[in-house]
Amino acid sequence: MFMILGYPAPLMFGQLLLGLINGAFYALLSLGLAVIFGMLNIVNFAHGALFMLGAFVAWGLLNFLGINYWAALILAPLVVGAFGVVLEKAFISRLYKLDHLYGLLLTFGLALVIEGLARNEFGSSGVPYPIPSILQGAANLGFMFMPIYRGWVVLASAIMCLITWLVIEKTSIGATLRAATENAPLVQAFGINVPRMITLTYAGGVALAAFAGVLAAPIYSVNPNMGANFIITVFAVVVIGGMGSILGSIVTGFGLGVIEGLTKVFYPQGSSVVIFVVMVIVLLVRPAGLFGKGA
Amino acid sequence: MFGFSRPQAIAFLVMVVLVAGAPFVLYPVFLMKVLCFALFACAFNLLIGYVGLLSFGHAAYFGMGGYVAGYAAKAWGFTPELAILAGTIAGGLLGTVFGWLAIRRQGIYFAMITLALGQMAYFFCLQAPFTGGEDGIQQIPRGKLFGLFSLQSDLAMYAVVAVLFLFGFLLVHRVVHSPFGQILKAIRENEPRATSLGYRTDSYKLAAFIISCALAGLAGGTKSLVFGIATLTDVHNAMSGEVVLMTLLGGLGTIFGPVMGALIATAMENYLAQAGAWVTVIQGVIFIACVIAFRKGVIGVIADKLKIHL
Numbered sequence: 001m002f003m004i005l006g007y008p009a010p011l012m013f014g015q016l017l018l019g020l021i022n023g024a025f026y027a028l029l030s031l032g033l034a035v036i037f038g039m040l041n042i043v044n045f046a047h048g049a050l051f052m053l054g055a056f057v058a059w060g061l062l063n064f065l066g067i068n069y070w071a072a073l074i075l076a077p078l079v080v081g082a083f084g085v086v087l088e089k090a091f092i093s094r095l096y097k098l099d100h101l102y103g104l105l106l107t108f109g110l111a112l113v114i115e116g117l118a119r120n121e122f123g124s125s126g127v128p129y130p131i132p133s134i135l136q137g138a139a140n141l142g143f144m145f146m147p148i149y150r151g152w153v154v155l156a157s158a159i160m161c162l163i164t165w166l167v168i169e170k171t172s173i174g175a176t177l178r179a180a181t182e183n184a185p186l187v188q189a190f191g192i193n194v195p196r197m198i199t200l201t202y203a204g205g206v207a208l209a210a211f212a213g214v215l216a217a218p219i220y221s222v223n224p225n226m227g228a229n230f231i232i233t234v235f236a237v238v239v240i241g242g243m244g245s246i247l248g249s250i251v252t253g254f255g256l257g258v259i260e261g262l263t264k265v266f267y268p269q270g271s272s273v274v275i276f277v278v279m280v281i282v283l284l285v286r287p288a289g290l291f292g293k294g295a
Numbered sequence: 296m297f298g299f300s301r302p303q304a305i306a307f308l309v310m311v312v313l314v315a316g317a318p319f320v321l322y323p324v325f326l327m328k329v330l331c332f333a334l335f336a337c338a339f340n341l342l343i344g345y346v347g348l349l350s351f352g353h354a355a356y357f358g359m360g361g362y363v364a365g366y367a368a369k370a371w372g373f374t375p376e377l378a379i380l381a382g383t384i385a386g387g388l389l390g391t392v393f394g395w396l397a398i399r400r401q402g403i404y405f406a407m408i409t410l411a412l413g414q415m416a417y418f419f420c421l422q423a424p425f426t427g428g429e430d431g432i433q434q435i436p437r438g439k440l441f442g443l444f445s446l447q448s449d450l451a452m453y454a455v456v457a458v459l460f461l462f463g464f465l466l467v468h469r470v471v472h473s474p475f476g477q478i479l480k481a482i483r484e485n486e487p488r489a490t491s492l493g494y495r496t497d498s499y500k501l502a503a504f505i506i507s508c509a510l511a512g513l514a515g516g517t518k519s520l521v522f523g524i525a526t527l528t529d530v531h532n533a534m535s536g537e538v539v540l541m542t543l544l545g546g547l548g549t550i551f552g553p554v555m556g557a558l559i560a561t562a563m564e565n566y567l568a569q570a571g572a573w574v575t576v577i578q579g580v581i582f583i584a585c586v587i588a589f590r591k592g593v594i595g596v597i598a599d600k601l602k603i604h605l
Contacts, residue, residue, distance in 0.1 A: 043403050094587055100403045101349045102586050105543065108536065109582025116575030232532065236411040239404060269422060276415035280396055283408065287399040 007265055013144040019261015020254065021150055021219065024157030025051075027253025028212040029234045031164055032205035034243040038181040039201040042092065042103025048231030049114040050206045054080050054213025055222045056118060059129050069132040073156075073214050080210035081203040088202040093195070111228070118224035126223025153215050160211060161250045168246055177201065236279045241291050248291025298472030302603040306551055314457050323449040324521070329561045330460040331518040336541040336553030337467045338510035343539075344548030345471050346503050347483035349406040352413020353511055353538050355393065356386035358530025359416065360512025362426050365435040365525035370425075375438045375446055375455070379516040386512015387505050389416065394504035398497050401486070413535055420530045431526030435519055452521060459517055463510050468550055470506060479503050540578055543585045546592025551605045555593050 029047055036044045057079050058072035067075065087110060095102050135149040168174040180187040180194055188194040213227075220226050241252030256275050263274040270277070282290060299307060317326050335357050342348040364382030367373040373381060393416075397408040420426045427433070437446040446452045470476050481489045482496050489496050519525040528534065537560065545556025560578075567574050585592065591599060598605040 037403075043407065091583060091587060098590075099347075101343075101406065102590070104349065104351075104403060104406055105539065105582060106586040108539075109579045109586065112536070112575050112579030112582065114579075116572050116579060119572040119575065232410055232414045235407040236414075239400070239407050239411065272418045272421075273415050276411050276418075279408070279411055283396050283399050 010144050012262075012265055015261040015264045016258060017144075017146060017150055017154070017261070018264070019258045020154045021257070022260060023254035023257015024154050025212050025216060025230065025253075026234055026237045026257050027161055027250045028157055028208050029230065030237045030241065030249045030253050031161060031246065032208035033234065033238055034246065034249045035164075035168070035208075036202055036205035037243045039177065039198055040088075040092065040096070040103070041100055042095070042107065043100070043235075044202075044205065045104055045107035045231070046087070046110040046114065047107075047206070047209050047234070048227030048229075049111040050080055050084065050227070051209040051213040051216070051230065052118065052222075052224060052227035053083070053114060054210025055129070055217040055226065056122075056213075057210065058214040058217050059127055059222045062129065069214075069218075073211065076214045077207035077210040080213075081207035084203040084206035085199055087206075088199045092202065093199070111231075115224050115228060122224060124223065124225060126221040126226070129217040129222050131218040149218060153219065156215060157212070158254075160208070164208065165246050165250065233275055236275050240275075240279050240282045240289060242289030244289075245291040252290060298468065300604060302601070303550060303605060306605055310551070310554070311461065314461070318450060318453045323453045325561070325565060327449075327453055327456045327521045328518070329558050330456050331514050331521065332538070332541060332561055333554040333557035334460045334463045334517070335511055335514035336538055336545070336557045337464055338507045338514065339538045340542045340547065340549075340553040341467050341470065341503060341507045341510070343542060344552075345476060345483060346479045346500060348500065348504070349409075349539075350397075350504070350507070350535075351406045351410035351539070352393070352416070352532065352535050353409075353508075354530050354532060354534035355413040355416035356390050356508040356511035357515035357518075357534065357538070358420065358525075358527075359389050360386040360515030361519035361525040361529050362420065362432060362515075363512075364516030365432040365519040366425050368438055368520060369432060369435045373438075374442050375440055375520055378438070378520060379459070379513060382516020382519070383509050383513040386515065387509030390505045390508020390511075391501075394501050394508065398500045398504065410532065410535070413530075413532055417527070417530045417532065420527060426525070426527075429527065431524055432519070433524050435523045435525065437520050437523070446520075456517055456521060459513065463513060464550075464554070466506075467510070470503075471550070475499070475502070537578070540582060542592075544581060544592055546595035546598075546605075547590075549592065549594045549598060549605050552592050552594040559593070 029051060033044055033047055036042065054076045057076040058069070061067040061072045061075060062069070091106055091110065092103065095106060131149045135152050138145040138147045139151070168177060176187065176192060177197065180192070180197055184194050216226065237252055237256050238249070240256065241248045243249070256278065259278065260271055260274055264271040314330070339350065339353050342350050360382035363385035364378040367381040368375065368378035393409065393412045397405055397412065400408055421428060437452055439445050440455060444451060446455060478489065478494055478499050481494070482499060486496055515529060518529070541556035541560045542553045543556070544559055545554065546552030563577070564574060567577065589596070594605050
């Protein structure tokens with residue numbers, strides 16, 4: 001067995017892969033947060049709960065309707081996106097004229113309700129979701145055995161991040177979105193329905209979270225706390241990267257996942273706090289965040 | 296005195312009478328819990344209500360105060376007043392470090408940073424040897440006040456808790472109504488303007504943050520002596536959420552709001568103890584209702600009706 005820096009290589013690559021997977025989730029979630037923040041000026045605290053909801057929708061589709069993983073990968077984000085439309089119309093849209101803090105408090109309340117209801121229904125231990133048959137097993141890459149599903153998660157997330165980036169940066173819809181983020185009244189003056197755009201942006205952001213939730217379902221057991229555990233780390237990721245840049249969110253998400261994975265090899269006790277430590281260092285060195293445009 | 300207006304002075308006297316009389320009517324342990332949370336909420340309200348800073352990780356200072364006071368009382372045999380003082384200092388020191396980091400960013404980022412730092416403190420407490428990990432610190436002795444008066448009876452302990460609560464309450468009120476407090480309010484209303492008037496706003500924000508965290512530590516330390524136990528529950532971010540809820544429900548930026556909010560929230564939890572996860576759902580619904588339709592909170596609404604400030 002060959003070694004890297006005194007650690008067995010398979011251990012190293014295994015943790016690196018786990019880190020990439022977590023990084024993929026950080027990237028998808030912080031991307032959604034950044035898009036929503038840009039347009040709505042609120043930090044969506046319910047993001048973790050909607051990530052969890054995505055996983056549960058996939059589980060429900062499989063167990064009640066017999067709809068498989070591949071269809072769930074498209075349907076669950078649509079369902080959660082539609083739910084996002086309801087949330088935005090019913091609650092969030094009332095707060096745009098108020099301080100941002102109220103948006104945070106409201107979405108925190110929404111998260112408590114969604115997670116509490118899920119915990120009542122399913123208990124805290126959660127339910128299993130099988131890996132789709134085609135993605136079962138492991139591939140021998142020569143230097144390590146890679147569980148195929150884990151490779152797929154990294155690939156699928158990277159593709160989804162790329163698509164989101166392309167839509168926002170390279171299409172006319174994205175251009176309108178960016179314009180409305182900069183100056184909503186002006187875009188509205190051009191005859192574009194900005195309130196509808198805001199609603200759809202929220203729906204799109206939470207659909208990304210649900211997509212991540214479906215990807216996560218076979219890895220973690222589908223449980224009501226899966227989002228709550230993630231969201232705080234994702235906030236730290238957002239503080240590190242800054243919410244100003246799409247590409248920045250993606251790079252920061254994957255990068256921090258890898259750092260966290262490597263910490264599990266070199267200093268396992270520190271792995272739960274390493275991202276927060278990075279956040280502290282970034283705050284000291286570059287308070288506006290790595291890709292931020294000022295506080 | 297203390298900058299109370301006439302209606303506030305009357306309300307304060309009513310509160311003192313209620314605090315003094317309540318243990319003869321209601322269960323003292325429940326009341327002590329309410330007072331500890333009320334003090335915690337008053338400390339939190341100093342930041343959100345008067346400086347406009349939403350600290351979403353306040354459980355860190357509350358819980359750390361609890362651990363340090365509990366450890367000092369149990370392992371070092373500190374008398375209760377010294378143990379609580381140690382908890383207060385611990386909250387203040389942790390607040391100094393975290394506040395110094397967090398005030399580098401404003402608004403929503405400040406909230407996210409304090410939340411993340413609070414989570415870091417939670418993981419620290421989970422792994423640090425002195426906290427007892429999942430078990431927490433148990434069987435913390437209440438000890439003898441100044442080495443003389445045993446606090447074993449609930450009424451004796453209650454007297455100490457009541458005095459500490461009233462001290463914290465008056466301190467917050469005094470801070471808010473001092474020239475220092477006026478500057479804090481100026482920062483809340485318009486920070487760039489306060490800067491342009493020559494105030495070092497960061498120093499003011501940090502000072503307010505430290506006072507708030509020390510009081511949170513005081514509340515946490517007192518609570519651990521009352522219940523004889525300091526656990527991870529008190530550092531968990533769910534506790535941070537609860538103190539936000541209490542303050543919001545009672546009325547942000549009102550002097551009496553956090554006390555009322557703590558009373559309602561603690562009573563609700565007591566009655567709903569069997570309801571399990573429904574407590575979370577109800578808390579969520581209260582958050583939503585408060586933000587959408589009831590932003591002034593209970594005390595804020597009462598004060599508006601009577602056309603006074605409370």
